[in-house]
Amino acid sequence: MFVKNLSALLLSLLAIGCSANEAEIQKAIEAKLGVKVESVTKAGYFGLYEVYADGHIFYTDDKVSAMLIGGDMIRAQQAVNLIDLKNNRNITDERLRKLTAIKFSDLPLERAIKQVRGDGKRVLATFEDPNCGYCKRLAKDLAKLENVTVYTFLYPILSEDSLKKSRQIWCSADRLKAWNDWIIDGKTPGGRDNCDTTAITRNQEFGRKLNITGTPTIVFADGERVPGALPLNALEQKLNQQK
Structure with a gap:
């Protein structure tokens, strides 16, 4: 199960206070979630970072002080979607299609x-x-x-x-x-x-x-x-x- 206790997870992440780069974010999240993070990149919105792990995309800030995780991810569904309203684009969906592409x-x-x-x-x-x-x-x-x-x-x-x-x-x-x-x-x-x-x-x-x-x-x-x-x-x- 990807997230066993989301509330406890978020509370534990609040203890991390220093700003971080992509490598530090990856290390922190892997330690907290116990899963391999495949990539961390800037999302381009609200100062968030996109984190791709275990077939899912979720988001965190540069201090890893909080995370946006869909509740339905427990049931292996992608519930959080970042939408570009100006261009009417589902950024999460576009990125997930790219990240899960099969050669x-x-x-x-x-x-x-x-x-x-x-x-x-x-x-x-x-x-x-x-x-x-x-x-x-x-x-x-x-x-x-x-x-x-x-x-x-x-x-x-x-x-x-x-x-x-x-x-x-x-x-x-x-x-x-x-x-x-x-x-x-x-x-x-x-x-x-x-x-x-x-x-x-x-x-x-x-x-x-x-x-x-x-x-x-x-x-x-x-x-x-x-x-x-x-x-x-x-x-x-x-x-x-x-x-």
């Missing part, structure tokens, strides 16, 4: 189910649990895309049945057909589940390393990561931006 060339595509439509020039990857309802909704929209290559990483995180289905799909002679039969048409995968499924285990390890906590998670060619099922028009817009 597409780093994806182990050999462990994904590949499907190509048309010329396949537009590219995206997804992390999906076979029992995820939003994944089923996404699959129906992905099926409508043209000239695209989709890499689907089986990422069973919801239940033991998710793992069993993932293994059965991976062990199928035609993995793409087995995946689409289930995720789009609802045809339960059959057959064995005892082939070499280390790819699925490694996908789970890889996803945890990237702090992928929900499905579907979409990764576009530019590295942008989007949690959740985007509607068809949003998928088209994002893919067309990458031509």
Whole structure:
């Protein structure tokens, strides 16, 4: 749990009174929160510093005398958002997308189910649990895309049945057909589940390393990561931006 007792944490931080640079802020927060801070940068607003740690962004002042932490961060959600009202920009969201970006060339595509439509020039990857309802909704929209290559990483995180289905799909002679039969048409995968499924285990390890906590998670060619099922028009817009 990222923050066990927010009130106690804030009170303890008030004891730190000297001004600090980025390195000192990082050291102080790591000591108080017990997590690795990946970056500390000036937020550009109200003299605040942006702190990125454990997949979340929060804010503190140069004396580390107080912090802005969303209550919902306990449930792994980003609740505090810094908004630039003049330019109508969600600064926190923009920064979080940049900080959580995944270099597409780093994806182990050999462990994904590949499907190509048309010329396949537009590219995206997804992390999906076979029992995820939003994944089923996404699959129906992905099926409508043209000239695209989709890499689907089986990422069973919801239940033991998710793992069993993932293994059965991976062990199928035609993995793409087995995946689409289930995720789009609802045809339960059959057959064995005892082939070499280390790819699925490694996908789970890889996803945890990237702090992928929900499905579907979409990764576009530019590295942008989007949690959740985007509607068809949003998928088209994002893919067309990458031509």
